[in-house]
Amino acid sequence: MADTADELLDRLTRLHPKIIDLSLDRMNALLEALGHPERAIAPVIHVAGTNGKGSTQAMIRAGLESAGLRVNAYTSPHLARFNERIRLPTGDIPDDLLAETLAEVEEVNAGCPITFFEVTTAAAFLAFSRVQADYTLLEVGLGGRLDATNVIKKPRLTAITPISIDHTQYLGDTMAQIAREKAGILKRGVPCIVGRQHDEALAAIEARAGLLGCPLSVRGQHWMITREGDALVFQDERGLLDLPLPCLPGPHQIDNAGTAIAALRELGLGQDEAAAAMTRAAWPARMQRMTHGPLAMAAERHGCELWLDGGHNPAGAEAVAATLAALPRKPTHLICGMLNTKDVLGYMRPLAAEAESLTAIPIPGEPNTLPAAETAAVAAEAGLPATTASDVQAAVEELAAAHPGARLLICGSLYLAGRVLRENG
Template structure:
């Protein structure tokens, strides 16, 4: 165990709940640290239900192509905690992470604080000490009461598509959830809005109007669409004819449009907009796996893919991606958390997959038992079975259908474990 792992384990015990949405504890700790959030480079704050990570990755690729030094904060991590904090283009190193976490732990003085709150404070502290041109800040959960929402005057806010998820924390209707996401909008600060359902857009527009925040919304102020093998983006400044996003899936057209609208608001050049769609890297979003024991288990004639989507909108995105691929036998290996709308995730996939093998997520206390995942898949119309782990599932699929497309899916926690073992 590394030094930072030991500290992170201690920080997990500072609050009885994993999630407790409030800004009070965050403000207290940041004050004790002399407000590092006030000394970080200009912030681009990103909220939404789906597409936050991909959109952030494209914005970062565009900014860095122009020579900018960019901090980035994202969650959850997949293989190592260090992935959450990127300093001027590089993942935070072990020594700096450990010392920064210890400094926050000392400043907190044992007071109750959630793991996400104290580690977000550590990210702000690190960002404040390394020179950069921009800070890309991804919301953890919601927006209004998220630990990242302590930036009084960001340079830009971005809201990716809003859908139903985390209802136990954000509300059980689209307008309620949209209201939480729109909580990142700040007075007179430009806001980029991805394609939204009308119910969500009305809430976002109302908050922006109250705060006199200039809105740049998909379908009104900009459009992004696929035309043959090109991405066509158009806004009031003109038209861009670009390559298709290198991140796979039809949903990445909308994410790319959102990123391009943000970059245009920041004055990006033509080269930067092209780099945004051709150079972005974002693991576990329809990622083709090419090495490791699971690839070997699949055999030489199979395709092995990985995706961390886990809500109904994520299921729709995966289904659309599979539908756009050349047809071949498609089999899912799925593990999910017990907090998710499992049936809502499964339904869009039923038309695109020949079977689903359910597994539990190893080492995850909130995993849904494989039998429960299989029952939901069966209700959604999928042929189902269970397996004790991903490798067993993949070997069974490969034996029965050697030229399959196999997709491991259902959870970022499962995706993280797969990447740790197959990278």
Template sequence: MSGSDAILERLLSLHPKVIDLSLDRMERILSALGNPERRIPPVIHIAGTNGKGSTQAMIRAGLEAGGARVHAYTSPHLARFHERIRLAGDLIAEPDLAAILQECEAANGGLPITFFEITTAAAFLAFSRSPADYTLLEVGLGGRLDATNVIDAPRLSVITPISIDHTQYLGDTLTLIAGEKAGILKRRVPGIVAPQPDEALTVIEARAAKLGAPLSIAGQHWHARREGDALIYQDERGLLDLPLPNLPGPHQIENAGTALAALRALGATAEQTEAAVTHAEWPARMQRLRHGPLVDLAGPQAEIWLDGGHNPAGGKAVAATLGAMPRRPTHLVCGMLNTKDVTGYMRPLAAVADSLTAIAIPGEPNTLPAEDTASAADRAGLVAGTAPDAETAIRDIVASEPASRILICGSLYLAGRVLQQNG
């Protein structure tokens, strides 16, 4: 166990709840640390239900192509915690991470604080001590009361597509959820808004009007669409004819549009906008695995894919991506958390998958048991069974159909375990 792992384990026990949305504890610890959040490079703050990570990856690729140094904060991590904190382009080094976590632990003095809050404070501390041109800050959950929402005057606010998720924390209607996401908008700070359901957009526009925050809205101020093998982006500044995003899936067109709108608001060049769509990398979003034990196990004829989507909108995006691929037998290996709308996630997949093998997420206390996942798949119209682990599931699939397309899906936590074991 590394030095940072031992500290992270201690930090998990500082609050009885994993999630407890409030800004009070965050403001307390930041004050004890000398308010590092006031000394970080200009912030691009990103909220939304789906597409936050992909959109952030594209904005970062575009900025870096122009020579900018970019800090980035994302969650959750897949294989190692260090992935959450990127300093001027590079993942935070182990000694630096251990040192700032220790400093935050000391400043907190044993008081109740959630893991996400204290580690977000650590990220701010790291960002404040490393020179860069921008800070890309991804909301953890919601927006209004998220630990990242202590930035008074970001350079830009970005809201990616909103859908129903995390209802136990954010409310069970799009209107309520949009109210939480719109909480990142700040007075007179420009906002970029991805395609939204009407009821979500109404809430965002009302909040922006109250704050005098100018919005650039998909379908009104900018448009992004696929035409053949090109991405066409258009706004009041003109038209861009770009390659398709290298992140696979039809949904990446709207994520690319959102990223391009943000980059255009920051004055990006033509080279930067092209790099945004062609250079971005984002693991576990319809990622093809090309080497490692699982690929070896599947054999030369099979394809192994990995995706961390976990809500109904994520299921739709995965189904659309699979539906656009050349046809071959398609089998899902799926593990999900017990807090998700499992049947809602699976329903769109029933039209594109030949079977689903349910597994429990290894080492995850909130995993849904494989039997329950299989029952939900059955209700969604999928041919479903169970297996003790991904290896067994893959072995069984290729034994009957060697040239299968196998997608491991249902949770970022499962995707992280797969990347750890198959890295």
């Protein structure tokens, strides 16, 4: 009997190198042994950045699909099931095709050390090479220059969403260093859409583009997007579009919307597709209002709203804080679990102005979870009154009972968000 996808994923996880050396050597060797499936996929739109990659990709996909185009899409990490990472025109990759491609990769790799992301990226390329599509959307996993997705020699288009400080152990500790790594996805002569950037980051991107002759389309230089009441206005050299607001909540989604619309315009699409990108995009755990399941019911029994967000760095927290500030005012209480690899204090500080308290919880099953007591201590340092709870269910029940009519936000980690979505149905 053939192994299931879950069995294969578990086994492949154990091949992880003892030391992570960001390099494309393993990936290139594996793809060569597989017959270079990455060369047989539909034209690629490659998206890098620190924040907003997934939302931007979701909007681009919605716009393309509204035009009747078939889209394959690769993203990470997943929330509830691994299959979410590899999306085909018919939906998430089915278990049988996932198992088939993983088994082929495992056989060809022959037990050599390789990262989980490299293995699964190779499996995605195999799947995409066998499923007809008009476009392939690839989201960078980490950085850009040495990311496993950066083996595409000639994408149709690249895009860089806002860059901030994150993953400093791999990418560098300055904005310019990190931007140079992200700009590693630029390819000679291939146009690139550039979202809102700090000056240092933009300078690094422009320098790389100049070396490669990449036409840039930069927010503030080549296109503009603004909110005007309950509508969006996008303007570029092709003209002006009046559009609905993004269905994904939060002021930061205006930035992501602009990058997505600029990408669609570069691909030759127009008003209808841009409007569909705003109204049809779906991206879970990004300031998602939860209305179903036992957690939502526990909150609603006391008239509370329940929200979920997977942001985990300071820029993500700033986006969450801006979203909370834009919502109708009501007391807000955070339920937070974080990994010990993150800038916890930097994450807490923007939220302190918008929340009345924080209840810290551990993230079950995650070896790098920050103990709840340590999360609470950092929250207190940031100015957030903090306590602890044993798990998310207990935290929701206790907060809802103590603060009827409040807004409760589960936040701090995509791993926590994924667990909440799985357990809450």
